[in-house]
Amino acid sequence: MKESGISEELELAKKRCWVVIDRTPRLPLIDSCRSTLLRLAHSELNFLSRCPTRSSTRLSLNIGHLEAIVHILQQPCLTGVSRVCKPIPVSSTDWNGLKTNSCSKGVHVDxxxxxxxxxxxxxxSDRNPRYIPWDKCQKSKGLRLRVEEVLAAARSSMTLKPYSIILFFSNGVGNFVREKLREEFGASEIELEFSVFDFDFSEDLDGEWINVLARSYQDACVLEIKVDDIGDIISSPGCELKGLSVAAVTPRLSEELAERSAGDPFCSLISRMKYCPFEVKNLEYSEMKELLGDVDLINFDTTALIALVSGISNGGTEKLLGTPESELRQRFKGNFEFVIGQVMSEIENPIHVELGGVISGRRGIICESVHSEFMDLVLMCGGPNEKFRANQLLKCLTLVPDSPSQRVMGLPTTRKLALKNKVVFGTGDYWFAPTLTANMAFVRAISQTGMSLFTIEHRPRALTGD
Known part of the structure; x- marks a missing residue:
């Protein structure tokens, strides 16, 4: 390649690195994932800066791989990103003749x-499809061995065990490799609602915005490989779904909420959830999957239920601010500042507006532990209006047994990973439902283990005795 051509390729690659570096801080990632991506992008930029412009060989670039990862991370269908470009630890196992040991560095997962x-x-994979080898060759271990290693790690993992392995070929994949993945690993092509094009703009010297980089993922191929029988992933030892006590939601309740919703923001809010609770009686996973096929569930923890029924969330801010400070300090003791902070937060951003978009059209579930804790708190600290709202809310929710997933229960129980929280969040994980919570300390503790857990954060609210 001519010197001028190599120089132009180097400059373009550097610009692409800077685009990744610029986008990464805006990605919805935890700090450890963000810093890993930035470190890799800066490392690639440093490598390119040291490359000589005079060379007889074509440059070997990794920036395309990082671009593809950033493109995926920008997609709204992905949530709970807990690890980026880090190896998954591998425990001692022997699967299909493939041996691993605890001393190995693990398998790389993007x-x-x-x-x-x-x-x-x-x-x-950002490689040209023509250069994706299936079997081991001089320069590569081959895709088959790579997939075998990842599957072995997935099947031997307890807390990080995935439902499936997703292979994203940003430039597509050849028919031979695609067919081999289907035959040997049961891979199937899936359609994701990913944007096809990726653009980046910058301002030139004349103040005009120009397109610097544009990349198409129109030829991308996405394949899914199921790890194994999902029943092994989600069921907890000794935990069976033996049927449940469900507050019957009748057409009368729906009509009652509809009548009240015009003048009651709370009833208007909960009327936006789906009703018709289902019953669970020793469901097999296949039956549960069929049941959940067209159902969008959301798991409420105690903080979410309190936030929905709290007097602060339901028009009580003016009354609280009009109460003498001495009286409020006497009522809330050491929580006075906490409650006043919530009052000011509610005035600026009403939580019912925030939660309306989250729960609308979804079917709410709560586990037995949350039901018990919520009822105790409402009886002890709630006022008559809060108790009434709690009763109305529970009629709209499906009560499921405590049924935490095996992977969540596999985490060590510590002060930050308390057993009761593992049960609540693990039950949401069992039902493939996000957990609506203000308990971000537990969410952070989970993310630090590397586990991806589907959660939705809300701002906290307290019972006020309203």
């Missing part, structure tokens, strides 16, 4: 996240 309510590992 993204650990939640996709369509299920935990997945994503492997990204």
């Amino acid at each position: 993204i650990v996240c939640t996709l369509n309510r299920q935990p997945v590992w994503i492997i990204v």
